[in-house]
Amino acid sequence: xxxxxxxxxxxxxxxxxxxxxxxxxxxxxxxxxxxxxxxxxxxxxxxxxxxxxxxxxxxxxxxxxxxxxxxxxxxxxxxxxxxxxxxxxxxxxxxxxxxxxxxxxxx
Amino acid sequence: xxxxxxxxxxxxxxxxxxxxxxxxxxxxxxxxxxxxxxxxxxxxxxxxxxxxxxxxxxxxxxxxxxxxxxxxxxxxxxxxxxxxxxxxxxxxxxxxxxxxxxxxxxxxxxxxxxxxxxxxx
Numbered sequence: 001x002x003x004x005x006x007x008x009x010x011x012x013x014x015x016x017x018x019x020x021x022x023x024x025x026x027x028x029x030x031x032x033x034x035x036x037x038x039x040x041x042x043x044x045x046x047x048x049x050x051x052x053x054x055x056x057x058x059x060x061x062x063x064x065x066x067x068x069x070x071x072x073x074x075x076x077x078x079x080x081x082x083x084x085x086x087x088x089x090x091x092x093x094x095x096x097x098x099x100x101x102x103x104x105x106x107x
Numbered sequence: 108x109x110x111x112x113x114x115x116x117x118x119x120x121x122x123x124x125x126x127x128x129x130x131x132x133x134x135x136x137x138x139x140x141x142x143x144x145x146x147x148x149x150x151x152x153x154x155x156x157x158x159x160x161x162x163x164x165x166x167x168x169x170x171x172x173x174x175x176x177x178x179x180x181x182x183x184x185x186x187x188x189x190x191x192x193x194x195x196x197x198x199x200x201x202x203x204x205x206x207x208x209x210x211x212x213x214x215x216x217x218x219x220x221x222x223x224x225x226x227x228x
Contacts, residue, residue, distance in 0.1 A: 001169075032213065034213075034214035034215070036152075036215075038152075042220075043202055043218035043219060043220055043221055044144075044152065044202070044215075044218055045218070046214060046215060046216050046217075049207070049213075049214040055216065087151065087152055089152070089154075089214065089215075091211075091212070091213040091214055094166060095154055095166070095167075095168045095169065096142075096154040096157075096212065096213075097154065098151055098152040098153065098154065099151070100151045101151050101152075
């Protein structure tokens with residue numbers, strides 16, 4: 001099973017600042033990597049797939065990069081609605097696995 | 108608009124059974140693979156099982172293999188998860204999610220709001 005490790009566990013950021021989230025895979029997943037956002041009491045929402053392609057309706061301030069084992073989600077200028085938990089997920093191997101999440105909180 | 112509505116959750120004793128349903132609308136159900144993902148209270152996301160559009164290919168997490176069965180009825184636009192031999196560690200919110208394509212269970216485009224399963228005596 002591929003283990004996905006996200007860092008940091010919690011990221012404290014001021015509104016308007018840039019946030020950089022990291023996701024590492026225990027072995028290569030090529031570009032088969034997705035990112036999701038989850039707010040309290042809500043279902044996850046797809047942000048990025050294919051490591052760097054924004055899903056429908058996702059603002060341009062969200063961007064993804066990386067391939068192989070190292071990936072990054074960048075939020076260029078944090079808005080109030082962006083404070084949430086973010087998960088990465090690989091779909092290169094079975095079983096599909098998620099990272100443990102990074103909580104982005106208001107500084 | 109894509110909508111997924113889960114139902115069937117509740118409280119069940121260890122060793123018991125439960126069947127979850129996910130009613131889909133807003134897209135051609137039979138054209139897409141669908142999956143179940145769960146989230147234990149206060150924890151992260153865990154992929155559980157997935158099924159192709161035609162129902163001829165299924166995959167399971169090792170943690171549920173042999174106990175859970177995923178199925179679909181394309182005539183009713185409904186996905187199911189039959190859960191047997193339930194354990195306390197199966198306690199979670201169960202989400203159904205629409206995949207991006209017909210056959211491959213890759214990433215999850217749209218999610219339902221989830222249904223809570225609690226396993227306790």
